[in-house]
Amino acid sequence: MSANRRLGAMLRQTTLFMIEKISAVTLRVANMEASVRFYKDVLGLEIVYGGERSHFTSLRTKDGDTILNLEHGNASIQWGRLIFHVSDVDHFWEYLMEKGFHPDNPHDASWGERYFHMLDPDGHELSFARPL
Numbered sequence: 715m716s717a718n719r720r721l722g723a724m725l726r727q728t729t730l731f732m733i734e735k736i737s738a739v740t741l742r743v744a745n746m747e748a749s750v751r752f753y754k755d756v757l758g759l760e761i762v763y764g765g766e767r768s769h770f771t772s773l774r775t776k777d778g779d780t781i782l783n784l785e786h787g788n789a790s791i792q793w794g795r796l797i798f799h800v801s802d803v804d805h806f807w808e809y810l811m812e813k814g815f816h817p818d819n820p821h822d823a824s825w826g827e828r829y830f831h832m833l834d835p836d837g838h839e840l841s842f843a844r845p846l
Contacts, residue, residue: 738772738781739796741838744789746771748835753782756813757798789836797841803828806842822846 743749747766753759753773759782764771771784775798782796800806803820807830810817817832829843 738783740783740785741796741834741836742787742789743784743836744787745835746784746786749784752835753784756810756815789838795831795839795841797829797843800842800844803830803842803844817842 741749746768750761750764750766750771750773754761759773759775762772762774762781764784769786773782773784774780775782807817807820810832815832818830820828820830822828826846827843828846829841831839831841834840
């Protein structure tokens with residue numbers, strides 16, 4: 715078999731095993747009630763399992779395609795970031811300010827997004843962005 719045919723066969727085989735999407739992300743949270751209220755009431759995610767008094771809660775985005783899981787325990791922050799796309803970065807920033815939060819100021823990034831960061835109740839970094 716020629717090198718080109720072997721490469722083509724390898725690429726076809728690799729494509730069969732490629733990741734299609736990220737289905738869910740799980741964060742450990744110290745206070746389930748505060749975290750569920752933040753993600754549900756402030757950010758507008760919908761509870762699909764569990765709730766404020768549960769050990770494990772799943773919430774989904776408006777498109778229903780991505781799940782955020784919250785697991786009660788000792789929240790351990792190394793570093794990471796969840797990035798949410800919003801319809802209008804500046805209006806969402808104003809909304810969070812009105813709710814009493816203090817997110818960083820919005821910026822236009824060199825990679826073509828307008829974004830800002832803030833921390834959730836457990837110190838997880840969140841980014842709210844929109845392609846320019």
